[in-house]
Amino acid sequence: MQQAKKGDKVKVHYHGKLTTGETFDSSEGRDPLPFEIGGGMVIKGFDDGVTGMTVGEKKTITIPADEAYGPVNPDMVIEMPKERLPQDMEVEVGMPLVMSDPQGQQFQVVVKEITDDKIVLDANHPLAGKDLVFDLELVEIEGGSPLIIMP
Incomplete structure (x- = not known):
């Protein structure tokens, strides 16, 4: 065979x-x-x-x-000021979002944490x-x- x-x-x-x-x-x-x-x-x-x-x-x-x-790459976890999100956007932990890098390449991230002033995003593969x-x-x-x- x-x-x-x-x-x-x-x-x-x-x-x-x-x-x-x-x-x-x-x-x-x-x-x-x-x-x-x-x-x-x-x-x-x-x-x-x-x-x-x-x-x-x-x-x-x-x-x-x-x-x-x-492995999970800690460099792929991004902290971003909450003010950079569109004002009318409701986000919650676990929500997938799409971001663009400086070259315009899109990639998926997942919301890991939300505080009063920042949002933590994880770009590692799930x-x-x-x-x-x-x-x-x-x-x-x-x-x-x-x-x-x-x-």
């Missing part, structure tokens, strides 16, 4: 959970996730987990934070610093070359 390897285009059903068991993403009810192994389309640990699987195979992998979204658990099922290796056995 053909094993998935770097450069293969594959389709995978997955169920992503935190180590607490809380689901953060799943392909259930959707088409399987298509990606190229080693193509940088998914996190490294996911690539590594699918590598070597055969079509129809199911397995569970645990991806440490450093092979997922990395899964940064977390170990992830994935239930995987390799559905297809696209364009897989047939095995030819010479006599």
